[in-house]
Amino acid sequence: xxxSRNGNRQPYNxxxxxxxxxxxxxxxxxxxxxWWIGAALRGLVAASGIPHTAxxxxxxxxxxxxxxxxxxxxxxxxxxxxxIDSMAMGGASGIASIRRAARAxxxxxVDIVACIAADTNYTDTFRQLLAGFSRFSQxxxxxxxxxxxxxxxxxxxxxxxxxxxxxxxxxxxxxxxxRQNALRNPRAIMKKPMSLDDYLGARxxxxxxxxxxxxxxxxxxxxxxxxxxxxxxxxxxxxxxxxSSIERHNAFPxxxxxxxxxxxxxxxxxxxxxxxxxxxxxxxxxYDDYPVIVMMxxxxxxxxxxxxxxxxxSDNDLTIDGSFPHNTTGGQLSAGQAGAAGGHLGxxxxxxxxxxxxxxxxVEGARLGLASGFGMINYDRGLAxxxxxxxxxxx
Amino acid sequence: MIVQRQRPxxxxxxxxxxxxxxxPARRSRAAQxxxxxxxxxxxxxxxxxxxxxxxxxxxxxxxxCLSENLxxxxxxxxxxxxxxxxxxxxxxxxxxxxxxxxQALIALDCGPTIVAEVRPDCAAGIRVRAxxxxxxxxxxxxxxxxxxxxANSDSDPHWRELVADPLHRRCLITDGRNPVALPxxxxxxxxxxxxVVVGISERWKPFAEAAKLEALGSVELVDLDLADDQSVSxxxxxxxxKTDILLHTALHLRPGSVFSGAELLKARDAMEVSYFGxxxxxxxxxxxxxxxxxxxxxxxxxxxNLLSIFAHLSWPGFAAYSATQAASxxxxxxxxxxxxxxxxxxxxxxxxxxxxxxxxxxxPPKVQPSAVANEIVAALKGxxxxxxxxxxxxxxxxxxxxNPKEIERDLxxx
Numbered sequence: 001x002x003x004s005r006n007g008n009r010q011p012y013n014x015x016x017x018x019x020x021x022x023x024x025x026x027x028x029x030x031x032x033x034x035w036w037i038g039a040a041l042r043g044l045v046a047a048s049g050i051p052h053t054a055x056x057x058x059x060x061x062x063x064x065x066x067x068x069x070x071x072x073x074x075x076x077x078x079x080x081x082x083x084i085d086s087m088a089m090g091g092a093s094g095i096a097s098i099r100r101a102a103r104a105x106x107x108x109x110v111d112i113v114a115c116i117a118a119d120t121n122y123t124d125t126f127r128q129l130l131a132g133f134s135r136f137s138q139x140x141x142x143x144x145x146x147x148x149x150x151x152x153x154x155x156x157x158x159x160x161x162x163x164x165x166x167x168x169x170x171x172x173x174x175x176x177x178x179r180q181n182a183l184r185n186p187r188a189i190m191k192k193p194m195s196l197d198d199y200l201g202a203r204x205x206x207x208x209x210x211x212x213x214x215x216x217x218x219x220x221x222x223x224x225x226x227x228x229x230x231x232x233x234x235x236x237x238x239x240x241x242x243x244s245s246i247e248r249h250n251a252f253p254x255x256x257x258x259x260x261x262x263x264x265x266x267x268x269x270x271x272x273x274x275x276x277x278x279x280x281x282x283x284x285x286x287y288d289d290y291p292v293i294v295m296m297x298x299x300x301x302x303x304x305x306x307x308x309x310x311x312x313x314s315d316n317d318l319t320i321d322g323s324f325p326h327n328t329t330g331g332q333l334s335a336g337q338a339g340a341a342g343g344h345l346g347x348x349x350x351x352x353x354x355x356x357x358x359x360x361x362x363v364e365g366a367r368l369g370l371a372s373g374f375g376m377i378n379y380d381r382g383l384a385x386x387x388x389x390x391x392x393x394x395x
Numbered sequence: 396m397i398v399q400r401q402r403p404x405x406x407x408x409x410x411x412x413x414x415x416x417x418x419p420a421r422r423s424r425a426a427q428x429x430x431x432x433x434x435x436x437x438x439x440x441x442x443x444x445x446x447x448x449x450x451x452x453x454x455x456x457x458x459x460c461l462s463e464n465l466x467x468x469x470x471x472x473x474x475x476x477x478x479x480x481x482x483x484x485x486x487x488x489x490x491x492x493x494x495x496x497x498q499a500l501i502a503l504d505c506g507p508t509i510v511a512e513v514r515p516d517c518a519a520g521i522r523v524r525a526x527x528x529x530x531x532x533x534x535x536x537x538x539x540x541x542x543x544x545x546a547n548s549d550s551d552p553h554w555r556e557l558v559a560d561p562l563h564r565r566c567l568i569t570d571g572r573n574p575v576a577l578p579x580x581x582x583x584x585x586x587x588x589x590x591v592v593v594g595i596s597e598r599w600k601p602f603a604e605a606a607k608l609e610a611l612g613s614v615e616l617v618d619l620d621l622a623d624d625q626s627v628s629x630x631x632x633x634x635x636x637k638t639d640i641l642l643h644t645a646l647h648l649r650p651g652s653v654f655s656g657a658e659l660l661k662a663r664d665a666m667e668v669s670y671f672g673x674x675x676x677x678x679x680x681x682x683x684x685x686x687x688x689x690x691x692x693x694x695x696x697x698x699x700n701l702l703s704i705f706a707h708l709s710w711p712g713f714a715a716y717s718a719t720q721a722a723s724x725x726x727x728x729x730x731x732x733x734x735x736x737x738x739x740x741x742x743x744x745x746x747x748x749x750x751x752x753x754x755x756x757x758x759p760p761k762v763q764p765s766a767v768a769n770e771i772v773a774a775l776k777g778x779x780x781x782x783x784x785x786x787x788x789x790x791x792x793x794x795x796x797x798n799p800k801e802i803e804r805d806l807x808x809x
Contacts, residue, residue: 130486138422206481
């Protein structure tokens with residue numbers, strides 16, 4: 001299928017994501033982020049057969065790497081790179097890393113980029129992360145009850161429920177479907193089945209959010225290599241072809257409470273650039289730190305009109321074998337949120353899905369996959385949004 | 396009909412005294428611009444001097460026009476609630492002790508959307524009034540309550556964390572001979588104080604107001620000579636753990652010139668009572684108050700230093716007195732730093748000349764001792780850290796902030 005030109009953007013020229021790597025998450029880790037990056041690199045080498053010394057680009061996302069910057073990893077792991085990117089966009093880092101690396105690859109600035117997101121989770125890491133998340137948060141949000149992201153998303157959820165008449169049951173359908181998917185993913189941190197009653201009866205955390213609306217912070221890493229098709233073929237590898245991407249920050253700043261993300265501004269470009277429509281997408285991985293943001297993505301990414309996600313969710317089966325396969329790993333809600341890797345989880349799974357290598361979570365015949373990212377509750381809303389479309393063989 | 400909170404039951408001596416915990420204390424430099432407003436009980440936010448846009452959270456340039464000229468200026472405090480949530484689970488030990496906590500997203504009439512702690516009777520869609528408060532870490536936070544309905548938020552334990560309300564608290568006035576003492580005892584009792592202990596030095600000396608103080612009921616007169624370490628120590632051994640609000644009212648006002656040989660003696664006397672007296676109080680009462688800062692509704696809550704505006708600038712003709720006030724202001728700052736993290740508020744109350752015998756020669760306006768007393772109580776109930784009482788004090792604050800040399804020269808003329 002030929003790529004179409006959209007506006008002034010150049011189509012992606014033969015850019016592939018290969019060697020998807022997901023490490024098994026741990027609720028708490030005794031190892032630092034650097035250890036998880038090392039483990040991710042070993043995973044990339046094992047998956048690609050290409051030694052890490054041949055990676056001349058590194059795109060890194062981590063909340064817990066301090067005091068190290070990304071460049072320190074070159075010496076730490078004996079790499080000599082000519083291109084480095086450090087992504088600090090939370091759950092949108094994965095999308096952004098692809099966008100940056102793809103253009104550098106096309107220009108020939110770099111040949112093989114290791115895109116890695118890794119975070120540790122010591123016993124007190126998460127509280128410290130919340131306490132110092134951003135200046136606005138530190139000055140104006142956290143001191144008012146220290147509810148963290150849960151409280152910020154409670155407000156978005158409240159407002160969304162009021163505006164569109166959505167209920168907890170509607171959100172619950174998303175979470176329950178994802179738990180079903182997680183039971184097929186051996187790496188998922190949540191291993192117990194969950195019913196809608198379990199969801200509704202869960203311990204309240206920050207009203208209206210209950211325990212199963214919130215992700216479990218874990219340690220872990222997700223990684224993949226990005227390269228030109230010629231490089232991929234030279235090494236005898238296959239991969240997912242990058243078809244299009246979008247990215248937006250601080251969209252709709254005048255909305256009193258966030259009920260849509262930047263995807264709504266750019267969604268036509270996402271599909272236009274790839275020459276496809278939402279109906280063509282075989283498998284979708286949304287960013288799911290809370291179910292309300294999943295609903296916003298269903299709408300803003302064109303799968304249903306604004307405000308109709310509740311109906312969309314009840315009209316569809318969101319499990320792997322369902323009518324709308326969604327977050328096939330179980331998503332962050334059931335697989336766990338490994339810090340910045342939360343935004344890479346869906347990307348790595350999309351690469352596996354469209355290349356037919358997802359194993360137990362494979363959606364049959366998946367060729368066109370969408371992965372979406374969302375990040376950084378800097379103050380009262382998420383600032384970053386982005387999405388990519390990947391195509392498998394024949395697309 | 397709001398029922399006033401009942402007096403807490405006597406403490407079970409076998410129960411552990413809750414140790415003070417700190418709420419999250421990190422703030423940016425820009426956010427400290429709100430600390431002054433909170434300390435003075437004002438609602439003020441960063442206001443652009445170029446385009447008048449009000450911005451929040453605190454920024455370093457205006458998001459509308461990028462001007463760097465942002466001044467923290469008083470703004471209307473009305474707003475409408477967009478969303479309220481109840482935080483049931485927090486990761487911070489301070490809030491884990493206090494949950495559930497109500498937090499709201501509020502669209503302020505002056506522009507910005509704020510996040511605030513709110514009173515439990517706040518709901519989405521209602522009108523609220525926001526106020527800037529200092530939390531137990533001494534850092535600025537915003538609290539909101541419904542625009543209509545009870546103006547008193549005392550029923551909310553989260554509000555009580557932000558203020559030092561005398562209700563059910565035991566107070567110590569350190570210098571009963573200060574003309575403020577009688578109206579202050581009255582005002583504290585009117586605010587619901589459980590007891591007011593009043594220190595009197597040299598009780599053999601005539602003290603006309605003793606009978607009036609005792610007639611108030613719930614007032615106890617005790618020997619307290621601030622110039623005598625043993626006297627302070629003896630009182631602390633009886634009352635140290637029973638003092639929730641300490642009000643240091645030492646007044647030793649004598650005219651004098653630095654050229655006079657008698658000034659040295661006057662300065663020593665005045666320092667003994669005011670500054671050294673404060674040090675003695677800090678030594679004997681400070682540690683136990685600091686340890687009782689989170690003793691729930693019986694907690695130590697505040698230390699009030701009654702100061703003159705001449706703590707900032709020497710008053711011609713009152714050199715020694717002014718020096719004691721400057722020293723006492725410095726003491727107050729030191730005390731606040733020592734009390735950090737304890738939850739005990741250190742309140743500076745600045746007054747101009749009071750309507751008292753020693754200042755008979757001064758023309759009005761002078762501030763009435765009863766006005767000082769009422770404002771001290773209001774400042775405690777509002778959780779303030781600094782209050783300027785009376786027209787002269789407010790005039791002084793404004794001019795001293797604008798140009799200290801102007802007001803220094805002006806004082807020469809008086």
